[in-house]
Amino acid sequence: MDANIVKILVSSPIFHDISPSQLDIMLECLKPKINTFSKNSYIAVQGEPYTGLGILLSGEASIIKESASGSRVIMTVIRPGDLFGEMIAFSPRKHWPASVFAQSTCSVMFLPPEKIIGECTHVCGGYKQLIKNMLVLLSTKALMLNQRVEYLAIKGMREKISIYLLEQYKINQKHTFILPLKRNELADFLSVSRTALSRELGRMRDEGIIEFYRTSVKINNLAMLRRGAE
Template sequence: MYTKWLNKLKNVKLFENIELDELNRMLICLKPKIAYYKKKEYITIAENEFTGIGIVIQGEVVVTKENAAGDRVIMAKLKENSIFGEVIAFSNDDKWPVTVIASTDCIVLFFTPNKILGNCPKMCIGHKLLIQNMLKIVSQKALELNRKIEYLSMKSIRSKISAYLLEQYSIVGRNKFTVPLKRHELAEFLNVSRPSLSREIIKMKEEGIIDFYKSSFEIIDVDLLKSNV
């Protein structure tokens, strides 16, 4: 049942350092649910009952949350091999804190948390590695959420744009790159209106700080961009 997904799942951080044969045995033991979704279909809805940790094995999804004003804020855009629901999974809450939507047709694998942390009835060799990997993933997610809070706490649109572009610059290691978010998604991620975002990006281009075309950006003056954060 899971064999055809093994080559994809071996690249998921949750299964890092686990051999394929062992991974196959673990999947048979853990019995994750495979779910199929169409583009724009809701995978989870905030405040609905928590259904388990999700792994995107095909397609892309967006993780969203409504702010106090009722506007949708994009928390993350997840591609293949990405995980969602891992933070809430080991808390005392049994409700989804976010809404997850399929941005393309996608396939998601769902694991129940108790099967990950519970005693493995078959004494799988990789189970200890699975738990260690999960702890690393949860820690990394906490750091990412902290960065998201930093974006939301910035008062000016320019400072948010500058911080985001500098982070992408740091990730790719060069001044020309394509951001993973479309313009309206970037506006939601930074919690600003799309027209305001576009106006500010145009101003930054006119001032010689950046250049851009659609989702592709070039940082012309790194120091000047840093001064805007």
């Protein structure tokens, strides 16, 4: 396996605490497939047959939930080392529950889920850690989906933005940080229009609460931001 790919894989949460040497042996059993997708193409399409647990090796992609009417919501943005399709991997339902869209040229490794829980012919110790990592990932994803539902329940625009920025502040532990989502992605994540989001961010800037430039945000008045989240 290419050294650059191994470097990305060992940094991926599914291979946490698995050494490069163990990973090399495991990949012989897992027999992954690597595919390349051009920018603005679909890596996976909601409703189509499931093709395996995906690990993004290069590029950037978004996971999108689409309704029958054609509206869409960006669930998250993934980058090298991130996974997708883990929630459906061990389900009897074998169709993609959401679409994965390549925002740039992407290289993706697909792991057959039956190989993850199957017996390792090399009897390598990494398999126990792999299964443990999968359980942690599934638990974390369940918590994230719960957070998404919480945002849907929030009615006020200012409240949604304030809560989101406060969460990013807690994650980064500093007043200036880079948002993980672009403006249109953030609008989809919060289930608001981009125009309304931009307008409210502008008001918060004019009130001296925040400053922003593209995805960079600086909190100038933490107390006022917290009041907006109430």
